[in-house]
Amino acid sequence: MRRSPEPKPDPMSASDLSSANRPSIRRSEAPSSGGSAAVDMDVAIAGHRRRMVRRVVLLVAFTLAMLAAGLADVVTGPSGLTLHDLWRAVLAPGEVDRTTAVIVWTVRLPYAVMALLVGAVLGLSGVEMQTILDNPLASPFTLGLSSAAAVGASLAIVFHLAPFGLPESWAVPTLAFLFAFGSVLLLQAMARLAPAGRETLVLLGIALVFSCHALVALLQLIAPEDVLQQLVFWTLGSVTRATWEKIGVLAAIFALVMPFSMAAAWSMTVLRLGEDRALSFGVDVRRLRYASLIRVSLISSIAVAFVGPIGFIGLVGPHIARMLVGEDQRFLLPTSAMVGALLLSLASVASKAIMPGIIVPVGIVTALVGVPAFVLLILRQRR
Amino acid sequence: MDQDISSGLVVEGVSLGYGRTPIIRDLTLPALRRGTLTALIGPNGAGKSTLLRGLAGLGNLTGSVRLDGEELHRLPRAERAMLLGFMPQSLPPPISLSVLESVVGSLRAGTGASSHSRAGDPVRRAYATLADIGIAELANRELSALSGGQRQLASLAQAVARRPAVLMLDEPTSALDLRHQTVVMREVARLTREHGLVTIVVMHDIALAARHADQIAVLRGGALRAFGIPREAITARLLADVYDIDARVETCSRGSLQIIVDHAL
Known part of the structure; x- marks a missing residue:
């Protein structure tokens, strides 16, 4: 069963069948001499390696950009701290005055870290949803996850619900999470009843968005005035709800989920070649879809529960990442997470710069930047 | 390779269909020996693609499909995938993935660790497959930059790279020009003979089928209407x-x- 790439005497084979618009090495050199096939292979594999190296370089560059954006996020803010103050507050909190330490440790750092983390979660969730549902418009937002979270949060806020006797600061995110994650389980169960799973899930998701918006509007209508403001603010999405405990929870789950996503990278790559191909390569497509959906719904539900709905990062991030590194999911998954982190971190910087002295909820910023990006995306699709 | 008369693919009492209405009911084919190429022809809606997908393990198949005496559909998924190569009718989408990467994917996805140890560097293997099919020059080009015909050749490479024992191709030449039709069919016939594969190809071009196939199976309405060497069947x-x-x-x-x-x- 040995098959070698050496040129065969058959004149119709290998060397003969080149693409029309790229001169082959074999053609420019002596045709079908024994060594040139080996040279061809080395050249091709070197080309393949260069593609890999380019992507690794991009990943490193994104890591640095992410750190830079995070740093900029920590530095910007209304209290006018210098870089030097920050540096000292981080390294030696005991040596700076209390106000500085409090600002850095309870405001600046948690906000900046939360922005990066939530961005990464949304970027990863978006790209996996788009791949497994074979739909470029899939994201935690468009599948109705954020809207369902808003219903849960609104219920908690309006009726002062405290499930499991939780303190109020945890009651709202807990209910938001339960609704978001529950909505995905419901969608999945409904889609299983229908014969065509993928399209059904996206359509049901959109239907869910509308129902949830109506429910939230109804709750706003009956909410007392003092609660209404709190309710509206929650639906805007903001990293100012960040605390170190929430960061810890989200980071732990993200660290738990990411390795499973990376382990499924090859299966997801070939799924992009078509479901039948993936199946014939031995991929259990149903299981892949189910596991991935549950995974990313879990992390994005937690993220949304903590910071509120933040649109477009999960939708646009994957598309930017795909343009940069292509469809090899070993690179696309981490890149998409990094693009998401970078985008949300930059949005967080912008949210402090738009109106001096006021932190505009970052959900507003991402939506404002996201809408033109979304339009561009649709226009590109029609190409 | 075992070439005795009992080796090959046996399809017995196979039924297939979407939902409640079976498209193929209780179909039995004469044994398809290793090293032979069978062309599956018939009018639109005859059940050719349904049968091929079913044999490849992609449909709800009932009945018996045995390779060298072993019931294929009782094998674990990964093991079965190593034995069966399937090229769907649809072209791979024009995505930003190189031809080489797509073939490496066919080697690494789904099949577990066993495939790695079995045959060395998947990148070299993938390249060797491209060279065999004659598209080595396309290795580092992205699918999005290729013509339909070139993507069809890439699809063939994805199906054969794992060196399956049974090769099933659904209209592999539908997007190809006259020259590539001949080249691809010759290459498929060569792989079939040299590696003792059982190859089944769904085709519409009867003359092309007659020239390259060892036998022709004619399907209509989900039933076998003729089977034999081309000159006698057609x-x-x-x-x-x-x-x-x-x-x-x-x-x-x-x-x-x-x-x-x-x-x-």
Whole structure:
């Protein structure tokens, strides 16, 4: 069963069948001499390696950009701290005055870290949803996850619900999470009843968005005035709800989920070649879809529960990442997470710069930047 | 390789279909020996693709499909995938993935760790497959930059790279020009002979099928209507019967079979 790439005497084979618009090495050199096939292979594999190296370089560059954006996020803010103050507050909190330490440790750092983390979660969730549902418009937002979270949060806020006797600061995110994650389980169960799973899930998701918006509007209508403001603010999405405990929870789950996503990278790559191909390569497509959906719904539900709905990062991030590194999911998954982190971190910087002295909820910023990006995306699709 | 008469693919009492209405009911094929290429022909809606997908393990198949005596559909998924190569009718989408990467994906996805230890560096193996099919030059080009025909060749590479024992191709030449049609069929026939594969190819071009296939299976309405070596299976009477056409089956000056369709019945 040995098959070698050496040129065969058959004149119709290998060397003969080149693409029309790229001169082959074999053609420019002596045709079908024994060594040139080996040279061809080395050249091709070197080309393949260069593609890999380019992507690794991009990943490193994104890591640095992410750190830079995070740093900029920590530095910007209304209290006018210098870089030097920050540096000292981080390294030696005991040596700076209390106000500085409090600002850095309870405001600046948690906000900046939360922005990066939530961005990464949304970027990863978006790209996996788009791949497994074979739909470029899939994201935690468009599948109705954020809207369902808003219903849960609104219920908690309006009726002062405290499930499991939780303190109020945890009651709202807990209910938001339960609704978001529950909505995905419901969608999945409904889609299983229908014969065509993928399209059904996206359509049901959109239907869910509308129902949830109506429910939230109804709750706003009956909410007392003092609660209404709190309710509206929650639906805007903001990293100012960040605390170190929430960061810890989200980071732990993200660290738990990411390795499973990376382990499924090859299966997801070939799924992009078509479901039948993936199946014939031995991929259990149903299981892949189910596991991935549950995974990313879990992390994005937690993220949304903590910071509120933040649109477009999960939708646009994957598309930017795909343009940069292509469809090899070993690179696309981490890149998409990094693009998401970078985008949300930059949005967080912008949210402090738009109106001096006021932190505009970052959900507003991402939506404002996201809408033109979304339009561009649709226009590109029609190409 | 085991070439005795009992080796090969046996399809017995197979039923297949979407939902409640079976498209293929209780179909049995004569044994398909290793090292032979079988062309599966028939009119639109005859059940050719359904049968092929079913044999490849992609449909709800009932009945018996045995390779060298082993019931294929009882094997674990990964093991079965190593034995069966399937090229779907649809082209791979024009995505930003290189041809080489797509073939490496076919080697690394789903099949577990066993495939790695078995045959060394997947990148080298993938490249060797491309060279075999004659598209080595496309290795680092992205699918999005290729023509439909080139993507069809990449699809063939994805199907054969794992060196399956059974190769099933659904209209592998539908997007190809005349030259590539011939080149691909010759290459498939060569792989079939040299590696003792059982190859089944769904085709519409009967003359092309007759030239490259060892035997022809004719399907209509989910049932087998004829089976045999091309020269005996393909007759004007069969074409009238199966395709509802008035056609002549002629031998050209170089001895190959040609079909001239005079009109539809």
